[in-house]
Amino acid sequence: MAGSVSLMACHECDLLLRVDHSFAEGVMKCPRCAAVLLKHKRHSLDLTLAYTITGLILFVISNAFPIIDFQFERQSTETILLSGVWELLDQDMYLLAGLVFVTTILAPFTQLVTLLYVFLPLKFNRIAPYTSEVFRFASALRSWSMMEVFMLGILVSTVKLASMGTIVPGIALWSFGILIFVLAATTSSLDPDLVWEKLGVSR
Amino acid sequence: MNDQTNTWITAAAVGLINCHSCGLLHKATPVHDYCHRCGASLHLRKPDSLSRTWAYLFAAYILYIPANVLPIMTTTSLGSVQSNTILSGVNYLLVSGSWLVALIIFIASIFVPVLKLMILSYLAISVQVRSSWHPRERARLYRLAEIMGRWSMVDIYVVTLMVALVKIQGLADIDADIGAVAFGAVVVLTMLAAMSFDPRLIWDNAEKNNE
Numbered sequence: 001m002a003g004s005v006s007l008m009a010c011h012e013c014d015l016l017l018r019v020d021h022s023f024a025e026g027v028m029k030c031p032r033c034a035a036v037l038l039k040h041k042r043h044s045l046d047l048t049l050a051y052t053i054t055g056l057i058l059f060v061i062s063n064a065f066p067i068i069d070f071q072f073e074r075q076s077t078e079t080i081l082l083s084g085v086w087e088l089l090d091q092d093m094y095l096l097a098g099l100v101f102v103t104t105i106l107a108p109f110t111q112l113v114t115l116l117y118v119f120l121p122l123k124f125n126r127i128a129p130y131t132s133e134v135f136r137f138a139s140a141l142r143s144w145s146m147m148e149v150f151m152l153g154i155l156v157s158t159v160k161l162a163s164m165g166t167i168v169p170g171i172a173l174w175s176f177g178i179l180i181f182v183l184a185a186t187t188s189s190l191d192p193d194l195v196w197e198k199l200g201v202s203r
Numbered sequence: 204m205n206d207q208t209n210t211w212i213t214a215a216a217v218g219l220i221n222c223h224s225c226g227l228l229h230k231a232t233p234v235h236d237y238c239h240r241c242g243a244s245l246h247l248r249k250p251d252s253l254s255r256t257w258a259y260l261f262a263a264y265i266l267y268i269p270a271n272v273l274p275i276m277t278t279t280s281l282g283s284v285q286s287n288t289i290l291s292g293v294n295y296l297l298v299s300g301s302w303l304v305a306l307i308i309f310i311a312s313i314f315v316p317v318l319k320l321m322i323l324s325y326l327a328i329s330v331q332v333r334s335s336w337h338p339r340e341r342a343r344l345y346r347l348a349e350i351m352g353r354w355s356m357v358d359i360y361v362v363t364l365m366v367a368l369v370k371i372q373g374l375a376d377i378d379a380d381i382g383a384v385a386f387g388a389v390v391v392l393t394m395l396a397a398m399s400f401d402p403r404l405i406w407d408n409a410e411k412n413n414e
Contacts, residue, residue, distance in 0.1 A: 008226060009228060010221075011226060012402045013342065013406040014214050014407075015214075016216075016217065016219070032211055033342040035346070072371050079364065084360075084363035084367040088379055091379055093379045093384065096362075096363070099359065099387045100363050103356065135241075136224050143394065149357055149360065152354075152360075153356075153363075156357060157360075159301050160296070160304070193226070196226070196227070199240065
């Protein structure tokens with residue numbers, strides 16, 4: 001990282017600041033509104049790439065295997081991530097099915113794929129075509145990916161159903177639990193300024 | 204610290220536009236421009252921020268009524284049909300002794316959406332009347348509203364999972380109901396409202412009143 005002092009504006013209050021970018025790790029906050037201005041992390045690029053790949057593997061496992069097996073009398077119902085969406089479609093609840101699909105499957109998956117598209121070439125000092133557009137899209141997706149909220153939903157449903165029958169956790173439940181932490185780690189290791197800096201130089 | 208308040212200079216004040224997407228500073232031009240680095244559309248402030256925020260907020264307020272009055276799911280077991288609204292669901296959990304889960308659902312489904320609607324409405328009004336009152340605290344409120352809204356989705360996911368899991372032939376069946384659609388819409392609309400609101404407006408007014 002170039003140990004440079006440059007002019008920047010706070011993205012939340014528009015305060016103009018002279019900022020020294022040359023700190024290795026930590027967070028710099030706006031002196032006026034306390035918004036996070038810069039977030040530096042050692043090995044940010046490597047970490048983000050590693051977490052993204054881990055996240056993708058866990059995502060596939062989380063979707064391929066059952067989350068919960070609900071047993072009642074001698075019947076058992078297995079649920080994978082998608083079966084809730086199918087069931088809602090079956091009941092003609094298209095909007096609800098769409099909302100659940102986007103927030104628990106499409107947005108997290110697209111976010112991971114787009115990050116891989118940006119960070120894998122960056123690792124080898126290359127830049128894939130349309131990287132800036134793709135990265136902008138990946139950042140916008142973040143608020144629509146709600147895996148951690150879905151996890152809480154699973155826990156609540158488990159408690160609700162516990163009185164009705166037997167609940168057996170599936171493989172996906174475990175991979176899902178880890179995925180939540182990996183996604184959080186991806187977000188915290190990602191330093192957007194580092195990416196923009198690399199992209200800015202190449203243009 | 205307080206003496207410093209009058210020496211704050213914003214990018215806008217010296218004719219610079221901060222790219223909303225990548226944070227690169229640009230000279231403000233009379234014609235509409237795009238960021239030289241990331242290609243995002245450049246705006247001094249988010250376009251029509253207040254009108255858009257109000258539009259989403261009004262839509263959310265209207266849908267908040269059916270979201271709470273209409274049932275979010277219907278349970279059919281042994282021929283008897285029972286519909287539950289958000290509030291009766293919380294009540295059911297309380298009665299059956301799961302007070303912790305009842306509390307989680309109450310906070311996520313009732314407390315958070317109401318608080319978020321109130322915070323965003325207050326912020327929009329405060330900007331509308333050009334208030335310069337405690338901008339730092341209002342900025343903090345905005346950040347709070349932005350991060351907490353997503354947790355309201357819990358109930359939607361619970362309904363989805365219940366619908367998928369409880370399909371016991373001839374014994375019990377659960378259907379999602381129209382209230383859940385309205386509630387999902389409220390969550391999405393308040394998210395859009397928070398995204399359209401430009402926190403810089405809070406500070407623009409604080410500055411003008413200081414002069």
